[in-house]
Amino acid sequence: MIRTVHVDLGERAYDVLIGPGLLDAAGARLRPLVRRDRVAVVSDQTVWGLHGARLTRALEAAGLAVHPVVLPSGEQTKSFAGLEALCDALLALELDRGDLIVAFGGGVIGDLAGFAAAIYKRGADFVQIPTTLLAQVDSSVGGKTAIDTPRGKNLVGAFHQPRLVLADLDVLATLPDREMRAGYAEVLKYGLLGDAAFFTWLEAHGRAVLAREPEALARAVERSVEMKAEIVIADEREAGRRALLNLGHTFAHALEAETGYGEALLHGEAVGLGSAMAFRYSAAAGLCDAQDAARAVEAVAAAGLPARLSDLGDRRFAADDLLRHMAQDKKAEGGRLTFILARRAGEAFVARDVDAGEMRDFLISEGAV
Template structure:
């Protein structure tokens, strides 16, 4: 049994909270969650996949302790980050009669965390929620920092709000129910932290990626805790992504364009898109003379060694349209005044925000780099 880690997230303009990382946290959910429940009721939002696995173990101890318990279930998948599912959640909260002192639990991956957080941000102008992330990706990324959103047909996460949780419970044991593909998707966000700001962490991941992906407790605990520590530090300095926080989007401008092009679903999961996007950010940085070819090759090799895709050809063995991809990038939240913003790299562990990137240079890179392809490379 690994030690339980408490990682504080604190910054100007929002109430501090803890991210708790450890094994067996949901074995005693009343201990962790009850102190935040002013009213003696537990309302859980989950999805059709996670609910049957974990909802009963979360709610039963509260029911035994005399709490009213209710579970709101939406369909599993990225498609639930929609206006339709947002209305389902809001209607259910209203039907349950929640008031502004109630707390909602988000039990699931990034989709549930984003959807529930946004619903809580706008319900009665804001009620508290607690994140109980059940995927690696959600534990190291989307559950921490207060970015909540739903998708729009024009792009991912375009409708949302900053709304910090009261608590984040990262129980390592729930990850055992994940398929390997989902674990690897979470690892894409873990390695991103080393590549953007901690070369020593990246070095450690190179040597320990198999242990992390295999969910070996000590390696997993360190990888998730270090990722959360880095995100907490960045969020504390820049909650609303006015500067440094944008670094967390390494790989995301390329990645979100791919997701928009192939459709948000199982063809390309978010972590896989981030993996491809991060590799492309290193390739573009090297092609632009910003980082060395050695660092590019090392970063791409580390992503590939973890069983993640590094090119669009790994996802779809047919041509992508470079102009369409650039068009998707122009709709990215980081775009300003019609110009593109990317997270680029000087070296492994040293990323920076590059504004006003020439769209033509991105298009030319996508073509000459082989990212727009007709056969697998």
């Protein structure tokens, strides 16, 4: 069964389709969106090797010529150099603004291809076909596109909504277990920030989701996308409520910067750890009941995600270095630290004036030096 979540943004509205078999139906789904019988498909070496031939067959069956742009796999591709290489490849294809760009991959490809579409000849249409759980429940929906810089993650980007999102649950069968757990961190985030009943359901069914049991997986993805859509509709450009989607991310982005945006710490792993830290900080500050904080931390750990800095091995983090990255976070304003903190499991809020000294003490209590 195909489930549809509508992202109602007026003239920029689009559907997110969730279910099995969507890759094979991609040609029929994309055909109404194209003006010429050609599409540029941006992917990475891993995804293209696994699924490129299947997507190509589906698009060609609908009469579409496929022009693949295959980039190196990994977070390092989401950079100025990666953006330049992608834009040059798109220009070499002589795409018009009316041609369609397809982002076919995980969050790195979705963010990079979406940003390239936003700036290509001042704006081209694009479609998201996310191939990781993290991308399906989070980064493919909502129009946030960006690249990383040495000074921080996602600091250069644009809001650019896709025309359509196809979340094919079948492609998750080839996703490594570690990547599956990383994506599940974002699923947990939705329950923790705004849906206590969903969080309770995940406590009971998280293992089934991670095991890719069809019904549990479909429900987890659908509810996550519903929550993302509801928040994006209310606050498309993150002026207020949308910031809640960054639960755990201020901690996460600082940790990712310190580990070099690589395989040492995946984004979803950092989000899981950051969410646990946000709940522990909230409890320590008297904002959240200790029992709720313990539930959040246990849910992260039960998914096989790092829940404490010590779970990252012997690596030592300097509290001052982490604070420096936090001060560069997109949510920071006027030198004030902004975090998403919790009142309880299922209710988060934006704290816009977190004391840097108190945060430093907390980081040291967590194991930073």
